[in-house]
Amino acid sequence: MFKLIDLPFDAAALEPHMSRDTLNTHHGKHHAGYIKKLNGFLAERTNAPSSLEEVVRLAKAENDKKLFNNAAQAWNHGFFWMSLTPQSQGEPQGELRAAIEKAFGDLANFSQEAKAKGEGHFASGWLWLVADKSGAVQLVDMHDADTPIVDDKLTPLSVCDLWEHAYYLDYKNERGKFLDAYLSTLINWRFAEAQYAAARKGEQGWSYPT
Ligand SMILES: [Fe+2]
Known part of the structure; x- marks a missing residue:
């Protein structure tokens, strides 16, 4: 079972570029929804891996589209939150x-x-x-x-x-x-x-x- 991870910043911290409303819906509804469905599909399995990365790869290998879509969306959104920052960092170094x-x-x-x-x-x-x-x-x-x-x-x-x-x-x-x-x-x-x-x-x- 996987949890909805917290945002690594306050929901209003990206304003005005990304609003609190957007993040509350995107994180609190969309991301949460993928996690809920993912956990539902995993509960039906006896071979569920412990890491989300392995769940995504297993679903791909088995061509289990429902599990893949929800597991991958759960992972992608976690990675997306990490890809954002409230403190503009200029340029890569x-x-x-x-x-x-x-x-x-x-x-x-x-x-x-x-x-x-x-x-x-x-x-x-x-x-x-x-x-x-x-x-x-x-x-x-x-x-x-x-x-x-x-x-x-x-x-x-x-x-x-x-x-x-x-x-x-x-x-x-x-x-x-x-x-x-x-x-x-x-x-x-x-x-x-x-x-x-x-x-x-x-x-x-x-x-x-x-
Ligand atoms: Fe999204």
């Missing part, structure tokens, strides 16, 4: 910055490509910044509940939720404005740097608390 510059030329181009990919994504999903085993970083947009943790070649560094429930109360249909706020202000670069350091050491990085 160190090895992650070097990897972004190698892949995208410079930070401005990275933001431009991230916004274009996020805006261009059709319907619901997630915009991930990931690292592969070589340390190269890339942007990947995934549909619905899809998550890079089912691919052992990839480590997620940061994510932006592209589902309308993430931005509709604050930005209506203007997903691009929400992406601007994420890329310029909300993104937790210190967390992404820690994930990148873990990836370079072959470690798992952040895991959903049990």
Whole structure:
């Protein structure tokens, strides 16, 4: 059984970029709903793994779509909260910055490509910044509940939720404005740097608390 983790900041701390109303609904209703359904499906099983990462991978391997969708959404939202910060952190530093510059030329181009990919994504999903085993970083947009943790070649560094429930109360249909706020202000670069350091050491990085 998994719990709804607390937000790592006050629900009003991201205002005006993300409102208390959005976070109360997104965390308190949407994320909570995925956890509740996940626990319901797990209660029917005798082989439920103890970590959420393993539940996601098991559901994928068994092609159990209901379990996968709820387990992956539970994990993705936990990772999304960690990807946000109330204290704008400017720019990535160190090895992650070097990897972004190698892949995208410079930070401005990275933001431009991230916004274009996020805006261009059709319907619901997630915009991930990931690292592969070589340390190269890339942007990947995934549909619905899809998550890079089912691919052992990839480590997620940061994510932006592209589902309308993430931005509709604050930005209506203007997903691009929400992406601007994420890329310029909300993104937790210190967390992404820690994930990148873990990836370079072959470690798992952040895991959903049990
Ligand atoms: Fe969401």
